[in-house]
Every structure is written in C-alpha cells, then in structure tokens.
Amino acid sequence: MTTGAPNLVTGxxxxxxxxxxxxxxxxxxxxxxxxxxxxxxxxIAGLDVEVVEGDLLAPETLGPAAKGCRxxxxxxxDYRIWTRDPAAMxxxxxxxSAAVVRAAAEAGAERIVYTSSVAVLGNPGNGTPGDEDTxxxxxxxxxxxxxxxxxxxxxxxxxxxxEGWPVxxxxxxxxxxxxDVKPTPTGRIVVDAAKGKMPVYVDTGLNVAxxxxxxxxxxxxxxKGRIGExxxxxxxxxxxxxILGVIAELTGGRPPFCKVPTxxxxxxxxxxxxxxxxxxxxxxxxxxxxxxxxxxxxFFSWDKAARELGYAPRPAREALADAVDWFRANGYIx
Numbered sequence: 001m002t003t004g005a006p007n008l009v010t011g012x013x014x015x016x017x018x019x020x021x022x023x024x025x026x027x028x029x030x031x032x033x034x035x036x037x038x039x040x041x042x043x044i045a046g047l048d049v050e051v052v053e054g055d056l057l058a059p060e061t062l063g064p065a066a067k068g069c070r071x072x073x074x075x076x077x078d079y080r081i082w083t084r085d086p087a088a089m090x091x092x093x094x095x096x097s098a099a100v101v102r103a104a105a106e107a108g109a110e111r112i113v114y115t116s117s118v119a120v121l122g123n124p125g126n127g128t129p130g131d132e133d134t135x136x137x138x139x140x141x142x143x144x145x146x147x148x149x150x151x152x153x154x155x156x157x158x159x160x161x162x163e164g165w166p167v168x169x170x171x172x173x174x175x176x177x178x179x180d181v182k183p184t185p186t187g188r189i190v191v192d193a194a195k196g197k198m199p200v201y202v203d204t205g206l207n208v209a210x211x212x213x214x215x216x217x218x219x220x221x222x223x224k225g226r227i228g229e230x231x232x233x234x235x236x237x238x239x240x241x242x243i244l245g246v247i248a249e250l251t252g253g254r255p256p257f258c259k260v261p262t263x264x265x266x267x268x269x270x271x272x273x274x275x276x277x278x279x280x281x282x283x284x285x286x287x288x289x290x291x292x293x294x295x296x297x298x299f300f301s302w303d304k305a306a307r308e309l310g311y312a313p314r315p316a317r318e319a320l321a322d323a324v325d326w327f328r329a330n331g332y333i334x
Contacts, residue, residue, distance in 0.1 A: 127299060
C-alpha cells in the first residue's frame with residue numbers, strides 16, 4: 001500500500017522512468033505520473049499510480065500536476081540519436097525541463113531529482129573514465145541530443161543557483177535491462193546482437209548499468225544528494241566487443257569476428273542519412289553522429305555516487321542477461 005504525498009514522475013512510459021516508478025512503489029511511496037494524452041502506457045500497465053495528463057510544452061498543465069507533490073523525478077527526455085527537427089528536441093529537453101522543474105519548485109516540492117546524462121560530461125576518450133568534473137564545453141557535444149541535454153542541465157543548474165530550487169542532478173550512463181519497450185538505441189544494439197545481426201563492430205566502449213540500479217540511484221539522490229550537485233549513475237566500463245561477446249554467450253550465438261574502422265562506416269552513414277531524408281524514413285540505418293560518437297570510449301566513474309549516495313551497481317553481465325531474457329520473453333528476439 002502506498003502512503004503520503006505523491007512523488008511526481010515524468011517519463012514514466014519510458015525505460016528509466018518506468019524503473020523509477022517501480023522503485024518508488026516498492027518503497028511504499030505514492031506515485032503520480034505525468035503523461036501526454038495518447039502516450040504508450042505499456043510500462044505502467046497494472047501499476048498503482050495516479051495518471052495526470054499533461055505536456056512539458058504546455059505549462060498550464062504542469063502546475064496542477066505538481067500540486068501537493070513531495071518530490072519531482074524529471075526523467076522524461078526526447079532521446080534519439082537522429083532527428084529531422086533538432087529545434088523540437090531542444091524545446092522538449094531544455095524548455096520543457098525548465099518548465100516542469102519550475103512548476104515543482106513553485107508547488108513546494110521537498111526535493112527535485114533531474115535526470116541528465118553522462119552525454120553532457122567531459123570524457124578523455126582514450127579509455128580513461130570521465131566524471132562529474134572532467135572539463136567539457138558545448139562545442140564537445142555531438143548531435144542535437146547531446147547538445148540539448150547539455151543546454152538543459154546548464155539551465156537547470158543556473159536556475160537552481162539563482163532561484164534556490166532544491167534540485168539534485170543525476171547523470172545515468174548506459175542503462176540496460178528489462179522493459180525497454182521502444183527499445184532505446186542501446187536496447188536496439190542488444191536486440192540486433194542477440195539476433196546475430198552484428199557480425200562486425202567498431203572500437204568503441206560504453207559504461208553499462210542495470211536500469212534498476214540507475215532507478216535506485218534516483219531514490220538515493222533524493223534521500224542523500226546535495227542540492228546543486230550532480231552524480232554519475234554508472235556501472236561497468238566495457239568495450240563494444242566485450243558487450244557483444246557477452247550477448248553471444250548468453251544467446252549461444254557467435255561473437256563478432258571483424259573490427260571495422262569508423263572511417264569506412266562514415267560514407268555509408270552519410271548515404272543512409274540522405275536516403276532517409278529523401279524517402280521520409282524514421283531514422284537512417286546508421287547516422288553520421290553515431291559514427292562520430294563511436295570514436296570515443298564513453299567510460300565513466302561513479303565513485304562520487306558511491307561515496308555520497310551509497311550507490312552500488314551490479315555487474316554489467318546481469319544487466320545484459322536481464323535485457324536478453326526480457327527481449328526474448330516479449331518477442332523481440334525470435
């Protein structure tokens with residue numbers, strides 16, 4: 001049974017947002033979710049939550065949604081590596097974030113947890129992990145998603161300092177696990193690899209974290225995070241070759257056999273993007289920004305979250321195993 005003032009969660013239909021909702025319910029917390037009319041609600045089906053319809057870009061809906069809430073977990077974001085309309089992504093990720101955080105602060109929320117991303121953090125790119133303090137500029141951001149998330153966190157940090165908002169920022173790395181219904185770009189890699197559609201790979205790397213650990217990190221940030229600070233919610237640093245090798249072991253498939261230089265893929269990416277624009281496709285098979293991102297190993301350290309929050313993620317293999325099991329059980333993998 002849930003009790004007390006509700007916790008407002010945005011992005012509850014998404015991968016990380018749904019995991020945050022479940023963690024709150026497991027903790028006995030009351031949950032209110034903000035969802036757009038007609039949004040996909042598979043991830044909250046059967047859960048004891050109060051659904052309030054609204055939109056981050058409709059400020060008049062945000063005040064009523066935040067009224068009486070103990071906390072805001074702002075997890076919603078437009079997460080796509082490629083988009084036809086970057087301006088719309090900026091409106092959602094920057095303006096929408098500022099609007100809902102303002103609404104929660106003005107409604108008297110005790111604490112606001114804003115979900116940013118490691119995408120906005122500095123990263124040496126040579127295999128040395130980045131962290132919350134690694135130097136970075138807007139010019140380092142590749143593509144509209146990273147650019148919009150950088151501007152969003154920048155605005156939230158500025159407003160927190162100026163207005164005294166009770167905001168704690170979390171920066172998830174690469175969440176993997178069950179209930180990736182869309183799936184996310186990373187979930188798509190897991191699905192394709194499990195289906196044997198990734199026989200080659202590029203020399204890149206990711207920090208892999210179980211989505212449920214990332215969700216737990218949000219609750220820890222609410223309970224223990226320092227206002228105005230940010231915390232990497234990460235897991236295990238792995239090369240793409242290692243990730244694909246684990247998936248092959250889990251599925252009984254063959255690991256990739258050939259490493260391909262990014263320089264050979266870039267011309268294909270430009271052709272794929274041009275074809276997608278010409279034909280009206282949803283996204284290119286591979287986008288130039290994806291290739292540019294792959295040139296760096298996106299490795300990160302979550303030491304600060306461990307010290308200050310008590311964050312303790314499980315091994316990445318468990319995240320990959322849970323993801324494969326869920327994708328298989330739900331028909332994504334034949």
